[in-house]
Amino acid sequence: MRAHIVAGIGLALLIAAPAHAEPDWAAVGKALGKSGAQAPGHIYRVGLPRSDLKVKLDGVELKPALALGSWLAFQPMGDHDAMVMGDLVLTQPEVNPVMKKLVEGGLEVTALHNHLLRSEPATMYMHVSGHGDPVKLAAALHDGLQESATPLGETAPAPAAAAAIDLDTSAIDQALGSKGKVNGGVYQVGIPRTETIRDGGMEVPEAMGSAIAINFQPTGNGKAAMTGDFVLIASEVNPVLRALRENGIEVTAVHNHMLEDTPRLFFMHFWANDDALKLAKGLKAALDKTASGKKS
Template sequence: MRILTSVAVLGLLVGTPALSAEGWQQEIASGLGKQGTEMPGGVYRVGLPRTDLNVTLDGVAIKPALALGSWLAFKPIGNEVMVMGDLVLTQEEINLVLMRLEQGGVEITALHNHLLRAEPATMYMHVHGQGDPAKLTATLKEALGASKTPFGAETAGISPQAAEQASTTGSIAQKVDLDTAVLDQTLGHKGKVNGGVYQVNVRRAEAVKDSGMEVPESMGSAIAINIQPTEPGKAATTGDFVLTANEVNPVIKALQSNGIEVTAVHNHMLNDEPRLFFMHFWANDDTAKVAKGLRAALDQVKTAKD
């Protein structure tokens, strides 16, 4: 009879992952050449903003945090890790990246636009994989190497003064020319400033799963609302609403009736429970009007309370 050690028995009883947290996270950081951030739900998320791209839409210079934020999120499953992500790519990069991902066993779960009329046009590739951390990150790094995705520090593109501050304090002062208190009150949810953009994430009321595994909000299951000031009293907004089938058209109606353009409706996952649709949107208008329209849309969705 095989005798299990007390540590192994304890691991089975409490469901502790076989991978040590420090071990698998360090493997990912080393494999990608980029440090990530520990997120709620046991997720390790690596941001890869396309700071190399200069994208404009309707005369608005798009900040990476508004609509150009590639990311990869990892979660341990036994002695393996699962990865989900959203890769921002130019049209010329798509098939080069896709071919390398497929060859390495990483699945493509969606490929589509988020924006309309953007110059240059960007596309968004959603990915899913599971396996050994080192092998997964090797595939992901090679695939993204076929694009011009930067793997440098998040301080790329900021002023020398801000870069110096980041090197000494470990962070960058986050400022945005918006009345965030009023936005929080209107939307009914609090956000945070990131890269000159106000970002609000709203969880759905029910748990979201993919292939039976829970998908935390940091892996893409939350509604994402991004707001960037464009000129005094005005702001651009984009992001995605995460919706069940019966919520799709009520949200479309709420957005359109408030002057917010619907730019795409599609799936991000293949085996999600419940079946979800992701609706992307765009507006550049009076900030209060934009916030009111977003709240009208949120009121059509079953969301969790903060």
């Protein structure tokens, strides 16, 4: 009898306990000026492709999905607060005006650097972070983005059917040991690290930029322009760098994206334009130097 009473009390307390409601994502999208979509891990992710830019690298005009995709991701923290992280693609004249507005709005800049070499016009990548009321964070980010020509719009476009792409994606999947997807004329592959990644004590899911990213843009006759970044711990940096260079893949940047990450991470960006399957095999040689793959 006593056990039934205790169980009943416990159930009543569980029902009565206030649950942390997710933020009003529609209000966040309205404040930002661009709506997003739910991603795994209770993440609200907003894509902000720089479709206004016409960037060329080694004669290849880069599609936004290859290397010009700004994004922001919001993660609930309880009590209607959220953490936001993101990566803003900016031209050099946009950097300081955007940074000024973001800092004034209470956002933190966690990194500023290149991802590419020789691109015309040159692009810079500003990584941002913030904690607090998600609508206020979105409004501050909107004010910062207004200092750039980043296209904004109240609603996200309806998802289009995946178009065919001029690459043997099955062979690429087999070579990498991971399956990708077509997005905006680019074949994108995301590969998580095996350990849990945290920043400032908060878990950083794949949708917030903790996964290895590999992008292929067809350039004809089985070739592809390829870029992305490896997510590495310190002991992996030079083994991966050597594997990439041995396979004809250029390393274009090595740097941080976060400030309080555990484990400490380094992001290695790369570039090549060659036979897509050859490049995929070269990437697999580098992946084999990392703790990456499906989490158990």
